[in-house]
Amino acid sequence: MTNSRIAAVDVGNDSLKANFGKMESELYIPNVIARDVEDRPVIGIEELDEKDPIDNIHIRVHSPALKENNAIYRVGNLATKAHNSTELDPGSGKSEEDQTLVMLFASLALDAVSNEVGTKSNKNKQNMIDANYTLGTGLPLREVKEGKDVGYRSQLxxxxxxxxxxxxxxxxxxxxxxxxxxxxxxxxxFAAFINLVMDNDLNIINKDLIDRQILIQDIGGLSTDIAVIRNRNVDDDKAQGFNLGVAESLEAIREEIYTKHGVELDSRRDVVDIITRNNDRHHIMVKGSRTSVHDITDRILLELAKKQYRHLRNVWQRNSQSEICYFVGGGSAVLKDYLKSLNNNLDGFNIEFFEDSGESIWMMANAYYKLISDFIAKSEKAEKKEEQKVSSSK
Ligand SMILES: Nc1ncnc2c1ncn2[C@@H]1O[C@H](COP(=O)(O)OP(=O)(O)OP(=O)(O)O)[C@@H](O)[C@H]1O
Ligand SMILES: [Mg+2]
Structure with a gap:
C-alpha cells in the first residue's frame, strides 16, 4: 500500500466533503451534476485559466461501475448554472445512483491532478496520471441494512x-x-458515533459516552437520519431515516424574501448566512435600508424544527433508555436555536449541539478519515508482525 493515498469521502445529498492524504487537503463540492450532450465550446484559454478549477469541473467519466459509461458531466457549481442539472432524489438509493459515483470520482480526480499524486514514474504520458487510493466512505444505514454496501464496494x-x-x-x-x-x-x-468518542488515532476521548445508549440525529440537506447507539454499535433495527432535510425550508425562505421584499438571493447558502451570522442576523438590505426578515425565517424554520422534534420524540419513546441525543449535519446548525427552545418548553430531553457548524457538517468525512487511517495502521502492524515471523523462522 506504499503508493496509496488516503481518501475519506462523504457524498452527502447536499454536498460532498472529502479529506485527503495526511489531512493536508480537503474538498467541498455541491452535489449537483448536469449531463452534457455535446462538448462545450472551448473558451479562450486565457480567460479560462483565470478561473478556479473547482468552479469549472467539466469531465468525461469512464467506468464499468456506471450505468451510463463515457458520459460528459458538469459537476458542482458549474452544474448549478445548467438548466438540466440534477440533485439527488431523497427517495433513491445513494449506492445505486451514477450521480454518487460521478461525484466521488470527480473529487478523487481533482485531488490527484492538484497534487500530481502520481510520482514522475507513473505519470507515463504527460497527460496521464495513475492515482491509487485507499478509500473510506459511507452509505446511509438503510442501505447498509439492505446489504448494498457489498456491491458498492466491489464495483469500486x-x-x-x-x-x-x-x-x-x-x-x-x-x-x-x-x-x-x-x-x-x-x-x-456509526461513523458519527466514532467521531464523537475517538480522536484521530482512535484513542477514546469521551469515556463517559462510550458505553451509554445515545441517539444521533443527522439533519442534512435533503434527509434526516436518527441512529441508536448501544453497546458501542449501531442498532440496525432501531435506526430511522426520513426524507426531510433543511434545503426545502431554505428555498421557501428565499422565495418569500423575494415576494415580500423583491430581493433575490443567489442561493440557499446566502439564506444560511442570514440565519447564522453573528452580526445583523435575520436582516437584509432592501434599497439601502437594513430590513428585518425575522418574521419569515422564524415561521419557516420553526415549522421544520417542530417536525424534526416530533421525530426525535418518537424515536426517544421507542428507546426510552437513551441518555443523550447529539444533533449533527448542516441542518442542525441552522435549526439549533429553534430546537433548543422547543425542547425547553416541551420535553426537556438531554440534547447537545456543536458550537461550530463546520464540525457538524464535516462530522462524517472526519469520521471516515479516522476509521480508514486506523484500518491502515492496523494492517501495517499486522504486515510487520508477519515479516518478523518470517525472518525469525529463517
Ligand atoms: N456553515 C454552515 N452553517 C450552517 N448551515 C450550513 C452551513 N453550510 C451548509 N449549511 C446548510 O446545511 C445543509 C447541508 O447539510 P449537510 O452538509 O450536513 O448535508 P448533506 O450531508 O450533504 O446531506 P444529507 O445528509 O441529506 O445527505 C445545507 O442545506 C446547507 O445550506
Ligand atoms: Mg449528511
Missing part, C-alpha cells in the same frame, strides 16, 4: 475508473486513472 474495487478533464482550467486534457487498493464502506450513523 473491481476496475480502473477514468476521469478526463475537458473544459476545466489548468487541468484541461488531463486524464486520471483511479484505482482503489482498499475500500471501506461504513454506515453513516
Amino acid at each position: 474495487l473491481g476496475s480502473v475508473h477514468q476521469v478526463e478533464f475537458l473544459v476545466t482550467p489548468r487541468y484541461q486534457g488531463k486524464k486520471v486513472n483511479i484505482k482503489f487498493d482498499e475500500v471501506k464502506v461504513y454506515p453513516e450513523g
Whole structure:
C-alpha cells in the first residue's frame, strides 16, 4: 500500500466533503451534476485559466461501475448554472445512483491532478496520471441494512475508473486513472458515533459516552437520519431515516424574501448566512435600508424544527433508555436555536449541539478519515508482525 493515498469521502445529498492524504487537503463540492450532450465550446484559454478549477469541473467519466459509461458531466457549481442539472432524489438509493459515483470520482480526480499524486514514474504520458487510493466512505444505514454496501464496494474495487478533464482550467486534457487498493464502506450513523468518542488515532476521548445508549440525529440537506447507539454499535433495527432535510425550508425562505421584499438571493447558502451570522442576523438590505426578515425565517424554520422534534420524540419513546441525543449535519446548525427552545418548553430531553457548524457538517468525512487511517495502521502492524515471523523462522 506504499503508493496509496488516503481518501475519506462523504457524498452527502447536499454536498460532498472529502479529506485527503495526511489531512493536508480537503474538498467541498455541491452535489449537483448536469449531463452534457455535446462538448462545450472551448473558451479562450486565457480567460479560462483565470478561473478556479473547482468552479469549472467539466469531465468525461469512464467506468464499468456506471450505468451510463463515457458520459460528459458538469459537476458542482458549474452544474448549478445548467438548466438540466440534477440533485439527488431523497427517495433513491445513494449506492445505486451514477450521480454518487460521478461525484466521488470527480473529487478523487481533482485531488490527484492538484497534487500530481502520481510520482514522475507513473505519470507515463504527460497527460496521464495513475492515482491509487485507499478509500473510506459511507452509505446511509438503510442501505447498509439492505446489504448494498457489498456491491458498492466491489464495483469500486473491481476496475480502473477514468476521469478526463475537458473544459476545466489548468487541468484541461488531463486524464486520471483511479484505482482503489482498499475500500471501506461504513454506515453513516456509526461513523458519527466514532467521531464523537475517538480522536484521530482512535484513542477514546469521551469515556463517559462510550458505553451509554445515545441517539444521533443527522439533519442534512435533503434527509434526516436518527441512529441508536448501544453497546458501542449501531442498532440496525432501531435506526430511522426520513426524507426531510433543511434545503426545502431554505428555498421557501428565499422565495418569500423575494415576494415580500423583491430581493433575490443567489442561493440557499446566502439564506444560511442570514440565519447564522453573528452580526445583523435575520436582516437584509432592501434599497439601502437594513430590513428585518425575522418574521419569515422564524415561521419557516420553526415549522421544520417542530417536525424534526416530533421525530426525535418518537424515536426517544421507542428507546426510552437513551441518555443523550447529539444533533449533527448542516441542518442542525441552522435549526439549533429553534430546537433548543422547543425542547425547553416541551420535553426537556438531554440534547447537545456543536458550537461550530463546520464540525457538524464535516462530522462524517472526519469520521471516515479516522476509521480508514486506523484500518491502515492496523494492517501495517499486522504486515510487520508477519515479516518478523518470517525472518525469525529463517
Ligand atoms: N456553515 C454552515 N452553517 C450552517 N448551515 C450550513 C452551513 N453550510 C451548509 N449549511 C446548510 O446545511 C445543509 C447541508 O447539510 P449537510 O452538509 O450536513 O448535508 P448533506 O450531508 O450533504 O446531506 P444529507 O445528509 O441529506 O445527505 C445545507 O442545506 C446547507 O445550506
Ligand atoms: Mg449528511
